Amino acid sequence: SLASNVRLRIKAENSYKSVLQFADQDDDNVGELAYNHVDNSLALNVNDSEQLRVDSSGNVGIGLSNISGSGSLTLVAGQSLKFAGSGGNTIYGDISADTSHNITFKNNNGTEQMRIDSGGRLLVGQSSNSMGCNVQSATTGGNNFAAGRFAANTGGPDIVLRKSRNATVGSHTIVQDGDDLGNIFWGGSNGSAFKNAARITAQVDGTPGTGDDMPGRILFYTSSDGSSSPTERMRITSGGKAFFGITSDASTANEGISLDGPNGRGDWFTADGNKCIRFYKQNGNENGSISMS
Numbered sequence: 001s002l003a004s005n006v007r008l009r010i011k012a013e014n015s016y017k018s019v020l021q022f023a024d025q026d027d028d029n030v031g032e033l034a035y036n037h038v039d040n041s042l043a044l045n046v047n048d049s050e051q052l053r054v055d056s057s058g059n060v061g062i063g064l065s066n067i068s069g070s071g072s073l074t075l076v077a078g079q080s081l082k083f084a085g086s087g088g089n090t091i092y093g094d095i096s097a098d099t100s101h102n103i104t105f106k107n108n109n110g111t112e113q114m115r116i117d118s119g120g121r122l123l124v125g126q127s128s129n130s131m132g133c134n135v136q137s138a139t140t141g142g143n144n145f146a147a148g149r150f151a152a153n154t155g156g157p158d159i160v161l162r163k164s165r166n167a168t169v170g171s172h173t174i175v176q177d178g179d180d181l182g183n184i185f186w187g188g189s190n191g192s193a194f195k196n197a198a199r200i201t202a203q204v205d206g207t208p209g210t211g212d213d214m215p216g217r218i219l220f221y222t223s224s225d226g227s228s229s230p231t232e233r234m235r236i237t238s239g240g241k242a243f244f245g246i247t248s249d250a251s252t253a254n255e256g257i258s259l260d261g262p263n264g265r266g267d268w269f270t271a272d273g274n275k276c277i278r279f280y281k282q283n284g285n286e287n288g289s290i291s292m293s
Contacts, residue, residue, distance in 0.1 A: 012037060080106075161202070179204045181216065195228035205238035 010018040014037050022031035032045035040056035053061045063076035075081065080096035092108045101118035104127075115123050122135045147157035161182025166173035175181070181202040187194040198221060205217035215238035221230030235243050 010035075014038070174208055174210065175204050175214075177204050177207055190228075196223060196230055197228070198222045199230050 010020060012018045016037060018035045018037065020033045021029050024030055027048065029045075029048060031047075032043075034043045034045070035041075036043065042054045043050050044052040051063060055061070061075075063079055075097070077097055077099045080094040082094040083092045084090060085092065090108070091110075094106050094110075095103065096106075097103045102115055104112050104115040106112050112127060113125065115127060117123060117129060119129070121129050123129060124135075147159070149155060149157040163175055163179060163181050164172050165175055165179070181204065183202075184200045185196055186198045187196045189195075201219045201221070203217050203219065204215065206215035208214050217235055217237045219232050220234040221232050223230045232247060233245065235247060237243070
């Protein structure tokens, strides 16, 4: 029996390669394992062409010979990283990138389910950015988005929209009065394109401070028949006041609700303040009130 390890050593000068070749009757070099002593890389050739290389830093390149500056595993564009069962016959999914800088994710039947396109947009269930969003999902079935929270407390799932005036991602510059903090849009197809039907907008409502001071208002918009430009219909201010059909009402500073009709504020009312319901003329002068004690 052998008392020590057995080695096959192929020794070459520092400026050459150590090569182990595989041949058959038709080809003297059908396969090759070559160690390059110049750059300390190991290459595997199959069918007379290099298929895999490991460089001196341990980075692996598949289908390419130059992997300088690449990650730990590098594939040629168009090739994919596949995930298979233990027998290797069943493919459960793959990830690939193309020469247009798109990264695609496919399931076990080879159908694309998601991609990150060259603009950094996440597309779910489709391969093109047809709706102009940074995150886009489209299906022919039910919900496109769902969030759940499973915890033994009163908290629920959150959707968070935030804004900073700093142009560097992750950095802070204070926002200003009137800045949009986020929008939610609803739209429908007119047969050739999507058009907006409604939206909800949150804005800064006043001058923010550097501490815990961020006054806000919520605006509600709908599009009129024959229009695709939503018009503001209602707002709730930072002070808790609600306006219907108007955006402000300086003549009734203490109101809680103010409404406007097609002919101005005549015969409409505001509520809250010292009097429960106040009635105003169209010129803004109070015309009467209903009080409760």
